[in-house]
Amino acid sequence: MSRLPDHAVENQRLWDEMADEWVTSGxxxxxxxxxxxxxxIPETELGLLPDDLTGVDAIELGCGTAYVSAWLSRRGARVTGIDLSERQLRTAARLAAEHDVDLTLIHGSAEQVPLADDSFDLAISEYGAVLWCDPEAWLPEAARLLRPGGRLVFLTAHPLRVVASPLDGSKLVRRLVRPYFEVRRQDWTQVEIEPGGIDFNLPIAGWFQRLSSLGFTIEALHELQAPLGDPEEVRAFMPRGWARDYPSELAVVARLG
Ligand SMILES: C[S@@+](CC[C@H](N)C(=O)[O-])C[C@H]1O[C@@H](n2cnc3c(N)ncnc32)[C@H](O)[C@@H]1O
Incomplete structure (x- = not known):
């Protein structure tokens, strides 16, 4: 792996350290x-994936425990997963063997993927590269890796969630506490409450502009609402009540060309 930028060094350390905590959910x-x-939110409701991916070459960028890769493989795709954390990949490899799913797993950064141009028909990321990589690096990589007509699918934090995140790292508030136009990079390493890594986002128009500048056409954009349930329940620093009233997650399907 060539030299990693500072945010990737920090995120790699964090994910190797946290990997055990992600085994059960994986x-x-x-x-x-x-x-x-x-x-x-069930895929049967959201519909981000085609039912049949027979013969499709797919890559999951920041695959973690690689369950999304498994969904693609079960639909018939030949799937490669890349992740920066060796310990996350160890879980992914064990689960792939236990579930008899054939995946190619690569240890590396989604900002510098060691694979040829035009290698894939589908690139996907659920809270992987889309959250932990700089969009100025991973989006051009996704465009480079995709063949003309290929699709990019991602799901990540909605930028509104970033602007409602208090600076001490506590749970979301119903006020805007960060500038919307500066959501590109968040450093959570020094916050008081549960310090984390360094992650990335874009304003909604920023996603549109960056994707279209790379030749993508956005086919679908979903602002996700949490399902009904206890409004006080907190997941990933988000009260469900907040995520019922405001979009907490964003999902995009884009086609290259
Ligand atoms: C929340 S997981 C997302 C994957 C999967 N959806 C899951 O929940 O297991 C985030 C993953 O992104 C990976 N990651 C962080 N920075 C990365 C980078 N530069 N390149 C590839 N993977 C990266 C982490 O190692 C971690 O496994």
Whole structure:
């Protein structure tokens, strides 16, 4: 792997350290129904994936425990997963073997993928590269890796969630506490409450502009609402009540060319 930028060094350390905490959810996601994001929205509702991916070459950028890769493989795709954390990849490899799913797993950064141009028909990221990589680096990589007509699918935090995140790292508030136009990079390493890594986002128009400048056409954009439930329940620093009233997650399907 060539030299990593500072945010990737920090995020790699964090994810190797946290990998054990993600084993149980990875096992559940590998075994259970296909659900997206923090609120577990069923793929049958969201419809981000075609039913049949026979013969499709797919890559998951920041695959983690690789359950999304498993969904693609079960639809017939030949799937490669890349992740910066060796310990996350170890879980992914074990679960792939246990579930008899054939995946190619690569240890590396989604900002510098060691694979040829025009290698894939589908690139996907659920809270992987889309959250942990700089969009100025991983989006051009996704465009480079995709063949003309290929699709990019991602699901990540909605930028509104960033602007409602208090500076001390506590749970979301119903006020705007950060500038919307500066959501590109968040450093959570020094916050008081549960310090984290360095992550990235864009304003909604920023996603449109960056994707179209790379030759993508946005086919679908979903602002996700949490399903009904206890409004006080908190997932990933988000009260469900907040995520009922405001979009907490964003999902995009874009076609190259
Ligand atoms: C929340 S997981 C997302 C994957 C999957 N959906 C899951 O929940 O297991 C985030 C993953 O992004 C990976 N990651 C962070 N920075 C990365 C980078 N520069 N390149 C590739 N993967 C990266 C982390 O190692 C981690 O496994």
């Amino acid at each position: 096992e559940r996601q590998w075994a259970g129904p296909e659900t997206w994001g923090e609120w577990g």
